[in-house]
Amino acid sequence: MSIGELFASFFWAYIFFTCIWIFVIVFVNVFRDPGLGGGGKALWVLFLVVVPFLGAFVYLIARGGKMGRRGAETQGRAAGQAADIGTVGARATTTSDIESAKKLLDSGAITETEFETLKAQALAR
Numbered sequence: 001m002s003i004g005e006l007f008a009s010f011f012w013a014y015i016f017f018t019c020i021w022i023f024v025i026v027f028v029n030v031f032r033d034p035g036l037g038g039g040g041k042a043l044w045v046l047f048l049v050v051v052p053f054l055g056a057f058v059y060l061i062a063r064g065g066k067m068g069r070r071g072a073e074t075q076g077r078a079a080g081q082a083a084d085i086g087t088v089g090a091r092a093t094t095t096s097d098i099e100s101a102k103k104l105l106d107s108g109a110i111t112e113t114e115f116e117t118l119k120a121q122a123l124a125r
Contacts, residue, residue, distance in 0.1 A: 023048065026056050029067050032074065097122035 001009075030036065030044045048055035060067075101118040104110045110118070 019053075022056055023052060025067075026059050029063075029070065030059070032070055033063070033066075035066075094122045094125060 026048060027045070030041055030048075033041070036044070044055070044059060048059070098119050101110070101115050101122070104118075105112065105115040
């Protein structure tokens with residue numbers, strides 16, 4: 001195999017994987033698009049399966065302008081959900097800290113003043 005054939009093989013492999021990536025992105029975008037109903041999604045998928053290159057190009061021309069916006073909205077929702085997970089964990093920790101302090105108070109291990117201090121520290125977090 002000559003160096004030219006090697007570069008040609010790399011080029012065609014690049015083209016192949018790029019095409020696959022474009023088809024995957026378009027399919028994912030079709031299913032994430034809230035503006036398309038079930039029938040519209042089915043027609044786009046049928047179009048993409050029957051004539052994949054033409055279907056992908058037509059989709060990118062017709063609906064590609066909103067692809068970036070939908071991607072940004074999806075990332076924003078994911079970031080918000082991740083932030084919610086952190087606050088839920090913090091609330092659970094706060095609640096368990098107060099419960100632990102209350103048990104110590106009930107057992108007589110700490111005074112009412114110490115309990116209020118621990119409670120204030122837990123709520124401050």
